[in-house]
Amino acid sequence: MAKLKNDRLIRALLRQPVDKTPIWIMRQAGRYLPEYREVRAQAGDFMTLCSTPELACEVTLQPLRRFDLDAAILFSDILTIPDAMGLGLYFVEGEGPKFREVISNRRDVTKIGVPDPEQDLGYVMDAVRLIRAELDDKVPLIGFCGSPWTLATYMVEGGSSRDFYKIKSMLFADGDSAHQLLTKLTESVTAYLNAQIEAGAQAVMVFDSWGGALTTRHYREFSLAYMQQIVDQLIREKHGRKIPVILFTKGGGLWLPEMAASGCDAVGLDWSVNLAQAKAQIGDKVALQGNMDPAVMATTPQAIQQEAENVLADFGNGSGHVFNLGHGITPNIDPDNVAALVDAVHERSVQYHQ
Amino acid sequence: MAKLKNDRLIRALLRQPVDKTPIWIMRQAGRYLPEYREVRAQAGDFMTLCSTPELACEVTLQPLRRFDLDAAILFSDILTIPDAMGLGLYFVEGEGPKFREVISNRRDVTKIGVPDPEQDLGYVMDAVRLIRAELDDKVPLIGFCGSPWTLATYMVEGGSSRDFYKIKSMLFADGDSAHQLLTKLTESVTAYLNAQIEAGAQAVMVFDSWGGALTTRHYREFSLAYMQQIVDQLIREKHGRKIPVILFTKGGGLWLPEMAASGCDAVGLDWSVNLAQAKAQIGDKVALQGNMDPAVMATTPQAIQQEAENVLADFGNGSGHVFNLGHGITPNIDPDNVAALVDAVHERSVQYHQ
Numbered sequence: 001m002a003k004l005k006n007d008r009l010i011r012a013l014l015r016q017p018v019d020k021t022p023i024w025i026m027r028q029a030g031r032y033l034p035e036y037r038e039v040r041a042q043a044g045d046f047m048t049l050c051s052t053p054e055l056a057c058e059v060t061l062q063p064l065r066r067f068d069l070d071a072a073i074l075f076s077d078i079l080t081i082p083d084a085m086g087l088g089l090y091f092v093e094g095e096g097p098k099f100r101e102v103i104s105n106r107r108d109v110t111k112i113g114v115p116d117p118e119q120d121l122g123y124v125m126d127a128v129r130l131i132r133a134e135l136d137d138k139v140p141l142i143g144f145c146g147s148p149w150t151l152a153t154y155m156v157e158g159g160s161s162r163d164f165y166k167i168k169s170m171l172f173a174d175g176d177s178a179h180q181l182l183t184k185l186t187e188s189v190t191a192y193l194n195a196q197i198e199a200g201a202q203a204v205m206v207f208d209s210w211g212g213a214l215t216t217r218h219y220r221e222f223s224l225a226y227m228q229q230i231v232d233q234l235i236r237e238k239h240g241r242k243i244p245v246i247l248f249t250k251g252g253g254l255w256l257p258e259m260a261a262s263g264c265d266a267v268g269l270d271w272s273v274n275l276a277q278a279k280a281q282i283g284d285k286v287a288l289q290g291n292m293d294p295a296v297m298a299t300t301p302q303a304i305q306q307e308a309e310n311v312l313a314d315f316g317n318g319s320g321h322v323f324n325l326g327h328g329i330t331p332n333i334d335p336d337n338v339a340a341l342v343d344a345v346h347e348r349s350v351q352y353h354q
Numbered sequence: 355m356a357k358l359k360n361d362r363l364i365r366a367l368l369r370q371p372v373d374k375t376p377i378w379i380m381r382q383a384g385r386y387l388p389e390y391r392e393v394r395a396q397a398g399d400f401m402t403l404c405s406t407p408e409l410a411c412e413v414t415l416q417p418l419r420r421f422d423l424d425a426a427i428l429f430s431d432i433l434t435i436p437d438a439m440g441l442g443l444y445f446v447e448g449e450g451p452k453f454r455e456v457i458s459n460r461r462d463v464t465k466i467g468v469p470d471p472e473q474d475l476g477y478v479m480d481a482v483r484l485i486r487a488e489l490d491d492k493v494p495l496i497g498f499c500g501s502p503w504t505l506a507t508y509m510v511e512g513g514s515s516r517d518f519y520k521i522k523s524m525l526f527a528d529g530d531s532a533h534q535l536l537t538k539l540t541e542s543v544t545a546y547l548n549a550q551i552e553a554g555a556q557a558v559m560v561f562d563s564w565g566g567a568l569t570t571r572h573y574r575e576f577s578l579a580y581m582q583q584i585v586d587q588l589i590r591e592k593h594g595r596k597i598p599v600i601l602f603t604k605g606g607g608l609w610l611p612e613m614a615a616s617g618c619d620a621v622g623l624d625w626s627v628n629l630a631q632a633k634a635q636i637g638d639k640v641a642l643q644g645n646m647d648p649a650v651m652a653t654t655p656q657a658i659q660q661e662a663e664n665v666l667a668d669f670g671n672g673s674g675h676v677f678n679l680g681h682g683i684t685p686n687i688d689p690d691n692v693a694a695l696v697d698a699v700h701e702r703s704v705q706y707h708q
Contacts, residue, residue, distance in 0.1 A: 163684065168649035172657045215647050216628035217664070253608045254626060272608060274570035293569050295522035303526045310571070330517065 002137045004202075009071040009140050013203060013244035013266045013287045015320040021312060021349035022070035023342055024142070027328035028063040029075045033335060035062050046091045047083075050076050053126040060131050064139065066335060067342045070322075071139050071203070072131060074196070076124055078146030078207055081188050082155045084115035095159070102158040104166075106177040114188045117195030124192075125199040132200035143201030145193050147208035147249075148185035148230075149223035152178070164213050171218055178222060186226045190233045197235045197243055205246040205268065206230060212251015212270075219255055228262045246289055250327060253278075260285045271326030275314035283320060291326040292341075297333045301340035308344040317352050356491045358556075363425040363494050367557060367598035367620045367641045369674040375666060375703035376424035377696055378496070381682035382417040383429045387689060389416050400445045404431050407480040414485050418493065420689060421696045424676075425493050425557070426485060428550070430478055432500030432561055435542050436509050438469035449513070456512040458520075460531040468542045471549030478546075479553040486554035497555025499547050501562035501603075502539035502584075503577035506532070518567050525572055532576060540580045544587045551589045551597055559600040559622065560584060566605015566624075573609055582616045600643055604681060607632075614639045625680030629668035642669065643676040646695075651679070651687045655694035662698040671706050 004010065008022035030036055036059050043049035050056060060075040079097050083089035088100030103109060118125055131141055154160070156167035170178045193204050211223040227247055236243055247259050248268025259267050260282035269278055269290035278288055296307045308323070315321040323345045329338070358364065362376035384390055390413050397403035404410060414429040433451050437443035442454030457463060472479055485495055508514070510521035524532045547558050565577040581601055590597055601613050602622025613621050614636035623632055623644035632642055650661045662677070669675040677699045683692070 163649060165649050165652045165684075165686070168647065169653050172647075172650045172661060173653045212626065215625050216631070218647075219626075251605070251626070254628075271569050272566065272573075272605070274608075277570070293522065293526075293572075295517060295519050296526045298519045299523050299527045307526060330519075332519070 004137050004140055006070055006139045009142075009322060010203060010242070010244060012319050012322050013246065013289075014242055015287050018319050018353055019350070020346050020353060021315075021321050021323050023323035023345045024069050024071040024073060025063075025325055025329050025338065025341075026073075027330075028067075028069060028073065028338075029059045030329060031331035032329055032333040032338070033062055033066070046077070047089065050080065051123045053123055053130050056123075056127040057130040057134055060127070060141075061134055063338075064135075067339055068346065069139065069342060071142050072135055073142040073205075074124070074128060074131065074144060074201065076127070076144070078144070078151065078209070079154060080121055080124060081115060081145065081185070081192060082151055084120040085112045085155075085188070087112075087155060097154060098159040099155065103152075103155045103181060106174070106180070109177050109181045109184070112181075112184060114184055114191065117192045121192060121195070125195055128196055128199035128201055140202035141200060142203045142205055143193060143196035144205045144207060145189045145196075147206050147211065147223060148182045148189055148226040149211055149214075150207065150209045151185050151189070152181050153210045153213075155181070164210070171222055182222060182226050186229050190230050193230065194233075194235050197238060201243070202241070203244045203246065204234065205248060208247065208249040208252065211249035211255075216254065219249075219252070220258065223249065224255065224258055224262065227259075227264075231263045244287075248289070256282050266322065268324070269326065273326075275311060275321075276316065279315055279320075287320040287322060288315065289322040290324050292323075294325045294327050294329060297325070297329060297337050297341070299337075301337060304337055304341050305344040305348075308341055309348055312345065312349050312352060315352070319353065323349070358491050358494055360424055360493045363496075363676060364557060364596070364598060366673050366676050367600065367643075368596055369641050372673050372707055373704070374700050374707060375669075375675050375677050377677035377699045378423050378425040378427060379417075379679055379683050379692065379695075380427075381684075382421075382423060382427065382692075383413045384683060385685035386683055386687040386692070387416055387420070400431070401437075401443065404429070404434065405477045407477055407484050410477075410481040411484040411488055414481070414495075415488055417692075418489075421693055422700065423493065423696060425496050426489060427496040427559075428478070428482060428485065428498060428555065430481070430498070432498070432505065432563070433508060434475055434478060435469060435499065435539070435546060436505055438474040439466045439509075439542070441466075441509060451508060452513040453509065457506075457509045457535060460528070460534070463531050463535045463538070466535075466538060468538055468545065471546045475546060475549070479549055482550055482553035482555055494556035495554060496557045496559055497547060497550030498559045498561060499543045499550075501560050501565065501577060502536045502543060502580040503565055503568075504561065504563045505539050505543070506535050507564050507567075509535070518564070525576055536576060536580050540583050544584050547584065548587075548589050551592060555597070556595070557598045557600065558588065559602060562601065562603040562606065565603035565609075570608065573603075573606070574612065577603065578609065578612055578616065581613075581618075585617045598641075602643070610636050620676065622678070623680065627680075629665060629675075630670065633669055633674075637674060641674040641676060644678050645680040646677070648679045648681050648683060651683060651691050651695070653691075655691060658691055658695050659698040659702075662695055663702055666699065666703050666706060669706070673707065677703070 266287035
């Protein structure tokens with residue numbers, strides 16, 4: 001195994017010294033890039049883009065050609081797992097993901113199986129291998145998945161939801177079925193992430209996009225407990241190198257100490273959390289990833305530089321910070337503003353690593 | 355002034371002893387009630403319903419005829435203020451509120467004035483007076499308004515928003531204009547709430563529906579600082595009786611100590627916050643209002659009773675808790691489930707007040 005030419009991300013996730021703060025951006029491969037929109041149009045539909053390794057590899061690498069990013073992240077979708085379970089994922093323009101089959105009760109839960117990553121999701125592993133070959137150890141590749149709770153919301157609601165009444169009815173009135181579903185998802189997600197690691201992912205991230213919709217009691221029981229199981233079962237070292245794992249619950253600012261106690265290496269933060277406060281709370285246990293308000297990306301390079309400085313200053317001195325937005329970058333952003341952000345983070349973070 | 359026949363709400367907000375935990379429900383006058391839908395249909399459109407004191411009074415009182423609630427809340431909309439500023443509020447079925455005029459820059463901000471409550475929003479004050487007369491001191495009447503920040507989001511975005519990119523651009527790149535807008539809104543809201551109090555409101559609540567969309571720094575600067583000004587300028591006592599003020603920031607669980615330090619009497623909590631933790635944090639300074647997950651209302655009376663017990667047990671012994679949902683009740687709820695909740699809270703809270 002060759003050595004990573006830029007290992008800032010891995011080092012920061014492990015809270016080892018770095019020369020400057022690493023940065024990558026959630027959805028860095030995405031619609032704000034004209035070259036992405038071109039490949040997306042060529043693919044025809046979104047799932048074809050995800051399931052064609054050459055195309056997924058191409059869009060994964062696009063932002064790295066433009067910006068001095070410290071990591072690549074696999075281009076894929078969190079819903080490939082329920083799709084591989086046979087629920088029939090499809091996308092309606094402007095409406096988000098939908099499933100042809102919906103999980104409504106215990107019988108539906110009993111029917112679904114645990115996908116075999118190489119058999120049923122081989123296109124993802126092929127993409128990982130292809131990206132690693134193309135990356136040539138320039139920067140690390142991050143693998144990812146959705147959290148069991150987040151996947152379950154889409155499977156029970158049949159798509160995106162605002163209030164989650166269907167799945168919450170299951171939590172409140174038929175908790176056993178919910179636990180059975182989440183157990184299957186946890187087994188699936190663990191195997192999926194471990195297969196990504198075997199295929200070449202050098203760090204992994206669990207996206208709990210909807211954990212913040214829960215009560216504290218339900219978050220612990222139906223989301224965090226399952227992420228904890230995943231963390232416990234992941235491959236954490238390969239060829240003598242650590243594989244860091246990042247947990248991100250959007251809207252999870254109230255639960256940082258519990259997330260940090262899961263044994264993960266890093267906690268992702270949305271922008272509502274103050275990074276200085278988070279560091280004081282859990283910075284002795286884990287690295288922190290985030291957390292600039294994505295809305296600033298729609299303004300000017302000057303405002304972006306200013307806010308990047310605020311975020312860097314909030315974390316302050318030392319390693320253990322991976323700069324990111326607090327949520328994914330949106331399609332309306334000017335790529336020049338992304339360049340301004342990446343450069344600002346690298347330039348202005350040097351002072352915190354001396 | 356006659357004495358309130360049921361003063362549980364006021365006593366709990368002031369952390370004085372009560373026999374059982376009072377309960378009211380955000381949006382208790384609303385579309386889940388068939389009798390509301392009838393009046394709403396009769397009114398034709400939503401703004402006619404809000405601006406006709408007899409109709410607003412009628413729907414305010416409807417839930418009290420069905421349920422043993424401990425408070426009435428004025429039926430109105432938080433956007434009456436920007437409407438009175440001349441922005442032209444209208445409602446599109448299924449899309450929420452919209453404005454004909456939008457605030458985009460400093461010049462737009464300069465043009466708007468501060469409405470005179472009795473002149474420009476007399477229909478609200480008339481409704482308050484009418485409701486008080488009809489209530490005959492059975493339970494207290496809660497007045498309310500939107501927070502300056504929350505009103506500003508609608509005025510700048512032109513309606514509801516998911517990402518708040520327009521107004522956040524103002525915060526990041528033209529903070530002075532944002533402050534000027536928020537200053538005018540604060541003056542307007544303060545006069546409006548004080549007029550409601552003069553007209554007969556016996557407690558008031560500030561709804562900061564969108565404060566949770568902000569960074570901690572922006573929340574302090576652009577939302578809480580203005581709510582603080584309102585709290586400082588409200589009429590807090592009338593005819594020898596305290597007028598309690600409740601602050602509610604949806605998604606504000608990270609900022610409870612700062613909210614409690616504003617001088618308000620009570621803090622409203624959404625369901626993500628654990629009530630026991632909130633009580634430990636700020637229960638010695640303020641009363642707490644909330645915070646059952648509204649989703650449980652779509653299940654069964656048994657599940658509702660169980661969750662009500664969980665919430666009551668989280669607060670535990672003593673006064674200082676006003677039971678409510680963590681957000682408004684939704685149109686899909688069976689009124690029988692509301693009856694089950696109200697009765698469960700009254701019956702099962704007695705043990706905590708002995």
